[in-house]
Amino acid sequence: MEILVEIADHVATITLNRPDKLNAWTAQMGREVREAMLAADADDNVRVVLITGAGRGFCAGADMSLLTDIVQSGLDAATSPASRRAPVPEIEKPVIAAVNGHAVGLGLAVALFADIRIAAESAKFGTAFAKRGLVAEFGLAWMLPRLVGLGNAMEMLLSARLVDAVEARQIGLASRILPDGAFAEAARAYAVELAAGVSPRSTRVIKKQVASALCQTLDEAFGLSEKEMFASLGCEDFREGVAHFMEKRAPRFTGR
Numbered sequence: 651m652e653i654l655v656e657i658a659d660h661v662a663t664i665t666l667n668r669p670d671k672l673n674a675w676t677a678q679m680g681r682e683v684r685e686a687m688l689a690a691d692a693d694d695n696v697r698v699v700l701i702t703g704a705g706r707g708f709c710a711g712a713d714m715s716l717l718t719d720i721v722q723s724g725l726d727a728a729t730s731p732a733s734r735r736a737p738v739p740e741i742e743k744p745v746i747a748a749v750n751g752h753a754v755g756l757g758l759a760v761a762l763f764a765d766i767r768i769a770a771e772s773a774k775f776g777t778a779f780a781k782r783g784l785v786a787e788f789g790l791a792w793m794l795p796r797l798v799g800l801g802n803a804m805e806m807l808l809s810a811r812l813v814d815a816v817e818a819r820q821i822g823l824a825s826r827i828l829p830d831g832a833f834a835e836a837a838r839a840y841a842v843e844l845a846a847g848v849s850p851r852s853t854r855v856i857k858k859q860v861a862s863a864l865c866q867t868l869d870e871a872f873g874l875s876e877k878e879m880f881a882s883l884g885c886e887d888f889r890e891g892v893a894h895f896m897e898k899r900a901p902r903f904t905g906r
Contacts, residue, residue, distance in 0.1 A: 652679040654704070655686050660697040660845035662690035663838065669705025674713040675737070675756045683760075684739050691741035694905070697845040697853075699741065700838060701764065702748035709757025711778055736788055738763045740861075742854045744844060748837035749773045749824070754812070759788040762797065765857065768840065769815040769824035770833040776812040796864070798822050849887035850905035
């Protein structure tokens with residue numbers, strides 16, 4: 651196993667576990683992450699997925715042995731159906747990337763496919779592709795400009811330089827910065843708070859709304875929001891959302 655999986659407090663924590671290699675991505679790791687995330691999405695006990703790295707790195711990119719094999723053996727591995735998948739699957743539940751160190755190349759793509767990115771003070775983000783004679787893979791040419799703006803995305807992609815946590819926060823790449831010393835605990839506490847404090851049904855629908863809105867007109871997005879809001883008014887989580895506020899207690903959402 652190249653990952654660790656722990657489920658507690660409605661949070662599935664997936665830890666990339668090759669710390670001696672800064673969690674460089676392998677084909678095996680990719681399969682294990684995909685399986686773990688799909689299992690978490692199907693598990694009614696899981697409301698939030700947290701992905702992070704063991705040791706000093708989040709994910710330093712593709713293991714160089716993968717690239718070396720392509721150089722030596724040709725393009726068969728690079729053009730296989732498995733290699734064309736996104737590094738992590740799209741799932742209905744909120745995904746948080748707790749970036750505890752370097753997130754570079756394919757590692758950056760893993761972080762970008764999360765819904766929320768939390769950075770440790772020592773975290774570094776970079777594209778790396780231009781330094782390897784490669785191009786913006788895994789849809790980064792589409793994703794990165796939408797997160798950080800066209801100018802910032804072009805500069806990151808063309809220079810392949812590393813961006814520190816402070817700059818990542820400034821340009822919108824990271825949602826917040828947490829201290830190194832208590833990073834794992836603080837990131838997990840944020841995930842647990844999200845799992846307990848908001849409606850699982852709401853987060854599921856909101857993710858669909860945002861994904862749809864990227865390809866919709868304002869009128870279309872407005873129409874979808876009206877349809878989904880009307881559906882929400884008949885749900886258990888709406889009734890619980892009003893009840894816990896009025897009764898001044900912690901919510902007990904069911905996701906229905």
